[in-house]
Amino acid sequence: MELFRNPKNLGKLDDANVVATAGSLACGDMITIYLKVDEKSERILKASFESYGCAANIATSSLLTEIIKGKTLEEAWKVSWKQLSDELGGLPPIKHHCGVLAVGALRRAIRAYYKGRRKPEWLPEELTPDEKHALEEEELMKLLARKIGSTDQAEEK
Numbered sequence: 001m002e003l004f005r006n007p008k009n010l011g012k013l014d015d016a017n018v019v020a021t022a023g024s025l026a027c028g029d030m031i032t033i034y035l036k037v038d039e040k041s042e043r044i045l046k047a048s049f050e051s052y053g054c055a056a057n058i059a060t061s062s063l064l065t066e067i068i069k070g071k072t073l074e075e076a077w078k079v080s081w082k083q084l085s086d087e088l089g090g091l092p093p094i095k096h097h098c099g100v101l102a103v104g105a106l107r108r109a110i111r112a113y114y115k116g117r118r119k120p121e122w123l124p125e126e127l128t129p130d131e132k133h134a135l136e137e138e139e140l141m142k143l144l145a146r147k148i149g150s151t152d153q154a155e156e157k
Contacts, residue, residue: 007058009065013048020108022101022134028141029053029098031061033105035068037113042073049105056095060084060102073110074122079103081130097137104134 013034023030036046047065068076081099085091
């Protein structure tokens, strides 16, 4: 609860050299990750986030930025949603998607960083299971939002 009440690294990072988002505002949970990466060492100098969603969404994003600061992109790539959940004392199953979205945003940011650059050997060509899971979460949220929207419209008639 502490990271929800007093999140660390909250807000836009003006000197970020890579930004990525996971989730959807239309559906409730969205995380944007901002990274300032040292070009020579590929070490994350600064990390921040913007989160639109529940307490678990804010806490996982805050914890993620704390964990990855000072790490290389390769080290940061290895952070998992399960690690975030464990370090928060365990997320209830209904909130696992918050960790999935946080890691999804981080991995998108890392992939975005290497766009137009030489990709390192450790960066997989194909999406990882965690990245696919984040995409599935986004699609599910969109589907539910459309379903709720059509239900609301039917009730208004």
